[in-house]
Amino acid sequence: MVIVQEKGKKGTLFCDRLAHFAVLALIDEAMLTPKPGLVDKESKGAHTDMSIDLMLKSAYALQSTFAEMAEASIGQFPSQDLRVKLAEIGRRGEQIMFQTTNGVNTHKGAIWALGLLTASAAIHGPHVSPQKIAQTAGEIAKYKDRCTSELITNGLKVKKKYGVSGATGEAQLGFPHIVHIALPVLWRARKKGLSETTARLDALLSIIAHLDDTCILHRGGTEALSSAKAGAKTVLDVGGSSSLEGGRALIELDRMLLSHNASPGGCADLLAGTLFLDRLHGSFLNNGGVLVGNINF
Numbered sequence: 001m002v003i004v005q006e007k008g009k010k011g012t013l014f015c016d017r018l019a020h021f022a023v024l025a026l027i028d029e030a031m032l033t034p035k036p037g038l039v040d041k042e043s044k045g046a047h048t049d050m051s052i053d054l055m056l057k058s059a060y061a062l063q064s065t066f067a068e069m070a071e072a073s074i075g076q077f078p079s080q081d082l083r084v085k086l087a088e089i090g091r092r093g094e095q096i097m098f099q100t101t102n103g104v105n106t107h108k109g110a111i112w113a114l115g116l117l118t119a120s121a122a123i124h125g126p127h128v129s130p131q132k133i134a135q136t137a138g139e140i141a142k143y144k145d146r147c148t149s150e151l152i153t154n155g156l157k158v159k160k161k162y163g164v165s166g167a168t169g170e171a172q173l174g175f176p177h178i179v180h181i182a183l184p185v186l187w188r189a190r191k192k193g194l195s196e197t198t199a200r201l202d203a204l205l206s207i208i209a210h211l212d213d214t215c216i217l218h219r220g221g222t223e224a225l226s227s228a229k230a231g232a233k234t235v236l237d238v239g240g241s242s243s244l245e246g247g248r249a250l251i252e253l254d255r256m257l258l259s260h261n262a263s264p265g266g267c268a269d270l271l272a273g274t275l276f277l278d279r280l281h282g283s284f285l286n287n288g289g290v291l292v293g294n295i296n297f
């Protein structure tokens with residue numbers, strides 16, 4: 001692995017820029033409308049305790065968490081020490097989120113996924129592909145979290161009950177749903193000339209069609225999960241979210257999720273991860289190797 005990053009003023013600027021990209025990814029995900037079962041500009045989806053304002057407030061509050069994660073990773077390799085440091089920053093980030101939202105779980109999964117991706121991007125610098133960044137994030141995630149709390153989370157219960165690998169498994173495999181599914185769908189849709197909203201919605205649907213989302217499983221069990229996967233696949237098969245039939249199928253998917261009180265929260269987090277890597281990649285490509293507003297490595 002080539003380490004291109006350095007500490008110091010240049011490094012701090014780069015870390016701030018990465019954290020800014022992570023926050024922008026959360027904002028882009030929240031603002032994307034209409035999303036099935038999720039909070040967006042027009043709906044609270046299956047979440048009575050959330051709103052678009054709360055999602056945005058939570059996103060802005062996490063800037064310092066992502067910057068700290070990047071700072072801790074710059075000039076480092078994936079290691080047990082780095083994993084422990086990131087877990088500590090991540091847990092403090094979760095506290096910041098809960099304080100900001102008065103106890104509502106807006107972005108726990110996103111702190112995990114974007115935190116690892118931000119850390120990996122700080123290790124590598126901007127010359128590296130999204131695939132490589134996701135792979136190194138997976139290497140960090142494979143080290144043991146030595147400070148796990150005694151709390152039995154929704155994810156743990158669901159993983160035990162249904163034998164799925166959840167947010168941890170997704171990260172340890174190097175985020176396959178981002179790299180092999182959502183990014184190709186996003187890029188293909190843009191190449192076809194579809195609108196940015198359509199491209200992002202189709203990318204989200206491609207994740208829903210494949211992911212074992214513990215958020216859906218926890219709220220609606222296997223019936224909700226298999227209906228969500230089938231419903232998202234139907235939207236894509238009949239022409240995507242911008243087609244007439246696809247639009248109808250999307251409304252049907254939303255109705256079905258709400259009838260189970262289920263929400264694809266984990267899929268939303270992975271869409272944010274997709275948009276983060278996409279922005280990082282685009283920013284680098286569009287500026288002849290210079291990360292926008294930043295230093296040339």
Ligand SMILES: CC(C)(COP(=O)(O)OP(=O)(O)OC[C@H]1O[C@@H](n2cnc3c(N)ncnc32)[C@H](O[C@H]2O[C@H](COP(=O)(O)OP(=O)(O)OP(=O)(O)O)[C@@H](O)[C@H]2O)[C@@H]1O)[C@@H](O)C(=O)NCCC(=O)NCCS
Pocket residue numbers: 086087088090091105106107108109110111112113114115116145153154155156165166167168170211212213214215218219265266267269270
């Ligand atoms: C490793 C952790 C992610 C902890 O994971 P755990 O397995 O214990 O599960 P949860 O605490 O349940 O959180 C996991 C969240 O990840 C999202 N997710 C779900 N499935 C997947 C998947 N297959 N791939 C990727 N991501 C996934 C999902 O987050 C979204 O849903 C949230 C709401 O979900 P939920 O809690 O079920 O619903 P609530 O409304 O809160 O509950 P009820 O009201 O229904 O009771 C929403 O916030 C989305 O973000 C899962 O919830 C990690 O948290 C951890 O170890 N953290 C410690 C810090 C750390 O190590 N950081 C490392 C450096 S980054």
Ligand SMILES: Nc1ncnc2[nH]cnc12
Pocket residue numbers: 029030037038039040045047050055106107110263265266268269
């Ligand atoms: N837009 C959204 N709605 C509900 N839960 C989420 N978790 C992450 N993004 C979300």
